[in-house]
Amino acid sequence: MIALLSAILGNTVSAVVSNSLKSMMKSSTLNTKRFGEVICSISKIMVLLITISILIASIVLLFCFALNYFLLNYGFTFYQSITIIIAVKVTLIAICVNKVKRNIKQINSLGEELAENEDKENSDKQSILKNTINSFIDGFNSKK
Numbered sequence: 001m002i003a004l005l006s007a008i009l010g011n012t013v014s015a016v017v018s019n020s021l022k023s024m025m026k027s028s029t030l031n032t033k034r035f036g037e038v039i040c041s042i043s044k045i046m047v048l049l050i051t052i053s054i055l056i057a058s059i060v061l062l063f064c065f066a067l068n069y070f071l072l073n074y075g076f077t078f079y080q081s082i083t084i085i086i087a088v089k090v091t092l093i094a095i096c097v098n099k100v101k102r103n104i105k106q107i108n109s110l111g112e113e114l115a116e117n118e119d120k121e122n123s124d125k126q127s128i129l130k131n132t133i134n135s136f137i138d139g140f141n142s143k144k
Contacts, residue, residue, distance in 0.1 A: 060092055 064085050071081035 056096075060089070064089065 067088065068081050068085055071084060072078065076084070
């Protein structure tokens, strides 16, 4: 169970990182300092997610042991209790996968928004620079 959750989390984290990097690389004028900060924050988030997944997997494992003990003590057969526990595990994994998919979509949209905002900021800076140069040239031409 722990290995399964870790594998799911590892795959989703790598997908999130690659998608975020792709969306950030779409911006041609990406600031390298900001890019380094984003990479550091993504790596911190990855470590946090892996730690949380291991804790959740441990709690689920303990819950399944307790559920198995409860079911066996209250008249269920061994095979019935195993079937119920497998159903519970599959349901929990499905819930986790859906939450991770939702988080991936949110992170991708944030990455795209970051790239768009950076493009807007650069275009604003370029227009300010053009206006400054034009006003300097106009002022220089008016002095002649």
